[in-house]
Amino acid sequence: MHKRTITICLMALVLFSCTSTNKVQGDRNDIAVPTGKFDFTDTIPKITIKDTSLAFPQIFEGGFMKGTKVAQFGTEITFDKIALGNLKVSSGQIIATDPVMLSNAIAFSEIFPIGEFPVELAMANINANKDQRVAYARVKFSDEPIRKWEFALLPEQTPIPLKSKEIYGYGVDAGLGLFVDQAAKNSLDTLLDKNWNNMFSEKFEDYLNYSFQNQNAFFFSTGFGDGFYATYIGRDSSGKICQLLTDFNIVLWRNVAE
Secondary structure: OEEEEOOHHHHHHHHOOOOOOOOOOOOOOOOOOOHHHOOOOOOOOEEEOOOOOOOOOOHHHHOOOOOOEEEEOOEEEEEEEEEEEEEEEOOOOEEEEOHHHHHHOOOOOOOOOOEEEEEEEEEEEEOOOOEEEEEEEEEEOOOOOOOEEEEOOOOOOOOOOOOOOEEEEEEEOOOEEEEEEHHHHHHHHHHHHHHHHHHOOOOOOOEEEEEEOOEEEEEEEOOOOOEEEEEEEEEOOOOOEEEEEEEOOOOOHHHOOO
């Protein structure tokens, strides 16, 4: 993971690029839309969520809830939730990265609960061009209310504010992200080298639950494709971990007041 600067102009360009940069979804027909149809001065999203008690940024959980709406760049975004299955966490260490970079990836410094935990996607339905993209991917460890979100850190990274001008995250060049347990990393890396074309054929769309050697990993498309994406930890009132979530920059929540 690295630390990079986010700018509003770059986010706007990524959010409504006319064609996808995802390199693996060969059977998906993206709709080209003239940029003139979008209002690029509208950089502060108007977020409507029924549960007003959610911790900031509310859209992290709101994106998985029915009825959530976002008005941004002159269009409306609604959300659907997709349950992918359970991630097997045997070591308590989890990696989030682009699968192309897996061999060099390291786990977050936090130790997560051991067991099997649901992985879910929040799908953003973008009304203006009738498109659907992965907005958030999460591992859910607990149903307890989240009271605080913070960056998921690698060893030797220091905490920074949620709305810092710089973020921690991972770069994506394959249009894909993943969650996998540290104990399964090496075996998965070998399998990817041998089976990439079979795993990510033209039939791949938004996600894959891949099982191997009594382990598994979850792959998912990353918003509008290649970019730089941050992962966060949600904690309950006692500080226990509730969720691990990667944000694919669909909603510009950093521009919203806390």
